[in-house]
Amino acid sequence: MSDNLIIAIPSKGRLQENTHAFFARAGLTIERPGGDRNYRGRIKGLDGVEIAFLSASEIAREISAGSVHMGVTGLDLVHESIDRPAEMTHLVASLGFGPADVVVAVPKAWIDVATMADLSDVASDFRGRHGRRMRIATKYVRLTRGFFADHGIADYRIVESAGATEGAPAAGSAEFIVDITTTGSTLVANNLKILDDGVILKSKAHLVASMSAHWSGTALAAARAILDRIAAEENARTVKEIRALVANPKAVATVAGESYGCTAPFGAVEGQPLVLHCPAGDVADCATYLRDAGASSVVVSTLDYVFETTNPFFSPLEQRLVFRALAGDKSS
Amino acid sequence: MADDRLDALAPLFQAGGYHHIAPPILQPADVFLDLAGEDIRRRLFLTSGQDGLDLCLRPDFTIPVARNHLAEGAAARKAAYFYSGLVFRQRPDELGEIHQVGAENVGRTDRLAADADMLALAVEAVDKLGGRAPAIRVGDEALFIGVIEALGLPKVWRRRLRDLFGDRKRLDRAIERMAGSEAAEKDARLGFLAALEGADPDAAHAVVEDLLSIAGIEAVGGRSAGEIAERFLEQAALATGAGIGPQAAATLTRFLDISGSLEDAGAALEAFAKDAGLDLAGPIADFRERAKLIGERGLPLDAITFAADFGRRLDYYTGFVFELHDAGAAIAHPPVAGGGRYDKLLALLGAGEDVPAVGFSIWIERIAEGAKA
Numbered sequence: 001m002s003d004n005l006i007i008a009i010p011s012k013g014r015l016q017e018n019t020h021a022f023f024a025r026a027g028l029t030i031e032r033p034g035g036d037r038n039y040r041g042r043i044k045g046l047d048g049v050e051i052a053f054l055s056a057s058e059i060a061r062e063i064s065a066g067s068v069h070m071g072v073t074g075l076d077l078v079h080e081s082i083d084r085p086a087e088m089t090h091l092v093a094s095l096g097f098g099p100a101d102v103v104v105a106v107p108k109a110w111i112d113v114a115t116m117a118d119l120s121d122v123a124s125d126f127r128g129r130h131g132r133r134m135r136i137a138t139k140y141v142r143l144t145r146g147f148f149a150d151h152g153i154a155d156y157r158i159v160e161s162a163g164a165t166e167g168a169p170a171a172g173s174a175e176f177i178v179d180i181t182t183t184g185s186t187l188v189a190n191n192l193k194i195l196d197d198g199v200i201l202k203s204k205a206h207l208v209a210s211m212s213a214h215w216s217g218t219a220l221a222a223a224r225a226i227l228d229r230i231a232a233e234e235n236a237r238t239v240k241e242i243r244a245l246v247a248n249p250k251a252v253a254t255v256a257g258e259s260y261g262c263t264a265p266f267g268a269v270e271g272q273p274l275v276l277h278c279p280a281g282d283v284a285d286c287a288t289y290l291r292d293a294g295a296s297s298v299v300v301s302t303l304d305y306v307f308e309t310t311n312p313f314f315s316p317l318e319q320r321l322v323f324r325a326l327a328g329d330k331s332s
Numbered sequence: 333m334a335d336d337r338l339d340a341l342a343p344l345f346q347a348g349g350y351h352h353i354a355p356p357i358l359q360p361a362d363v364f365l366d367l368a369g370e371d372i373r374r375r376l377f378l379t380s381g382q383d384g385l386d387l388c389l390r391p392d393f394t395i396p397v398a399r400n401h402l403a404e405g406a407a408a409r410k411a412a413y414f415y416s417g418l419v420f421r422q423r424p425d426e427l428g429e430i431h432q433v434g435a436e437n438v439g440r441t442d443r444l445a446a447d448a449d450m451l452a453l454a455v456e457a458v459d460k461l462g463g464r465a466p467a468i469r470v471g472d473e474a475l476f477i478g479v480i481e482a483l484g485l486p487k488v489w490r491r492r493l494r495d496l497f498g499d500r501k502r503l504d505r506a507i508e509r510m511a512g513s514e515a516a517e518k519d520a521r522l523g524f525l526a527a528l529e530g531a532d533p534d535a536a537h538a539v540v541e542d543l544l545s546i547a548g549i550e551a552v553g554g555r556s557a558g559e560i561a562e563r564f565l566e567q568a569a570l571a572t573g574a575g576i577g578p579q580a581a582a583t584l585t586r587f588l589d590i591s592g593s594l595e596d597a598g599a600a601l602e603a604f605a606k607d608a609g610l611d612l613a614g615p616i617a618d619f620r621e622r623a624k625l626i627g628e629r630g631l632p633l634d635a636i637t638f639a640a641d642f643g644r645r646l647d648y649y650t651g652f653v654f655e656l657h658d659a660g661a662a663i664a665h666p667p668v669a670g671g672g673r674y675d676k677l678l679a680l681l682g683a684g685e686d687v688p689a690v691g692f693s694i695w696i697e698r699i700a701e702g703a704k705a
Contacts, residue, residue, distance in 0.1 A: 109544060110555065112564040121488060122563065124495050129559065133366065145370060152502045154369040154495070154645070175554045
């Protein structure tokens with residue numbers, strides 16, 4: 001592995017579009033010279049970074065193997081493809097797209113089954129009645145096994161299904177399924193219902209870091225640069241900048257901080273406009289307060305980036321990597 | 333080192349009429365997944381044959397030996413086998429190869445004597461391998477079955493409890509649930525269920541089946557409308573509190589808590605049965621007879637521990653089970669040998685009927701560890 005930071009991102013579909021949009025918002029343009037057929041790319045203007053275009057399930061595996069430093073993938077795949085995910089990976093940031101649940105769904109006709117406890121009874125009864133175990137169609141073998149073990153259900157068999165899992169009960173290749181769903185409409189269309197306590201995992205796309213990769217100084221510096229921009233954009237998106245000239249800026253800043261969660265990034269200096277960063281939802285209330293406090297006009301503006309010393313994405317990652325180094329770097 | 337000790341072992345088995353058997357290392361994975369459940373998959377070394385058949389490296393000897401037995405003649409014929417070799421299980425941070433020796437005895441209808449012989453043979457074999465005088469622990473699922481039958485629990489609960497026997501924690505949780513009202517966790521369907529309860533069972537069954545067929549539902553997901561209707565009504569009975577009540581639950585817990593030396597266990601069980609007003613004469617008589625036979629084979633009954641809640645969750649184990657622990661090690665330490673009666677295994681493998689069978693396996697490496705310590 002070269003010293004470069006390698007980030008794996010989905011090579012196609014909506015996940016790819018969303019990922020590009022996510023990075024673009026932070027001012028990071030992903031370049032893919034040669035178009036869709038090229039499996040390596042870069043980030044415009046950033047040296048020391050390589051982009052690997054992979055399929056979503058490959059990304060989780062590569063993160064686990066340590067052949068990429070970070071990747072964009074769903075939590076479902078992190079938990080499905082990686083043994084001991086908490087140890088092998090670090091969740092850097094939730095990306096806010098790709099929400100979906102991994103669920104247990106049974107035929108609607110099973111009016112006697114609403115919970116996992118019901119399913120446990122049916123599974124046990126089914127074996128006695130039909131002389132074989134009930135079959136679950138799923139591609140989530142590991143997640144299913146763990147979830148069913150937690151519920152003490154042993155009487156089942158997994159039928160691995162690569163696609164169109166929701167059709168398995170109707171086709172007769174399985175009795176029920178474990179699958180991922182966003183709206184549940186595919187399940188409904190196939191006459192399936194989700195059990196009351198049948199949500200195995202709430203998944204979302206995440207930026208995930210590998211704890212088994214070798215992190216060179218270059219890679220770490222590049223990760224910091226990227227995460228700084230992402231954090232700066234996120235900071236900027238969630239706050240508005242408010243400027244107002246008030247008589248006693250120190251006292252006003254304190255009240256604004258306590259009441260509306262504002263910060264005063266440049267301090268409060270007598271005779272100069274007070275600059276506050278206010279959570280976007282509280283801007284109107286804060287402006288009212290400032291006028292009450294004597295400001296003749298209150299100016300609110302939207303920010304592009306807010307860089308801060310501590311980075312909520314990078315600092316925890318750095319800490320884990322330092323801890324790993326202290327515990328003995330297994331990858332070297 | 334292991335080989336020398338095994339040389340000493342073969343004459344012991346042969347003297348008892350046991351024949352050496354070496355079943356194939358590669359086995360069809362399906363058999364193990366069907367018998368032991370999907371949970372075993374993560375411990376199997378899986379591969380596939382040319383025709384796409386899933387194969388695994390044998391994770392134990394009992395099932396491969398039973399398959400050989402079935403392949404070579406009538407299922408119920410008498411046969412006695414001993415084996416020595418590797419079994420393969422995925423284990424974190426440890427080698428997946430495990431050396432086991434053991435014996436299986438098929439077809440003896442004098443079950444209690446066969447149980448006692450098997451335990452005595454296991455103790456002698458561990459001794460020959462250089463293990464220190466082991467602590468012995470025994471259990472008997474037949475007693476547990478006897479108790480839940482005698483308590484007159486609803487069928488659903490008997491099945492639930494049987495499924496969990498051998499896993500005390502889960503079993504306790506289930507008993508707790510049984511003592512409380514099942515209704516508490518049910519939902520809006522309760523009213524409908526209650527309306528059905530008490531109706532003529534056949535009529536209610538027909539109503540539910542009709543409802544399903546009106547909705548255009550036939551066999552979906554491998555379960556027939558009749559099957560769904562039946563269980564729906566079963567729920568109705570439970571939901572309206574076919575009240576099992578805390579009494580039965582407390583009795584069951586009191587039974588599971590019984591433990592002590594094998595010498596005193598018979599009396600303790602009788603006292604329990606009398607106190608709880610349960611008829612357990614059959615299983616207790618068998619239990620006492622077996623204990624007597626074990627004593628006659630020279631094993632000290634006062635040094636054998638009986639625990640009422642000790643069993644295996646594999647459902648082909650049907651009765652007597654035992655474990656040998658290194659005398660120096662804590663009981664939480666894995667046993668150096670384990671065995672038991674598995675009368676259902678051959679039937680599940682296709683024999684067509686239950687065939688009496690009992691056996692044990694010794695983990696060679698655990699004896700080595702114990703001897704070193």
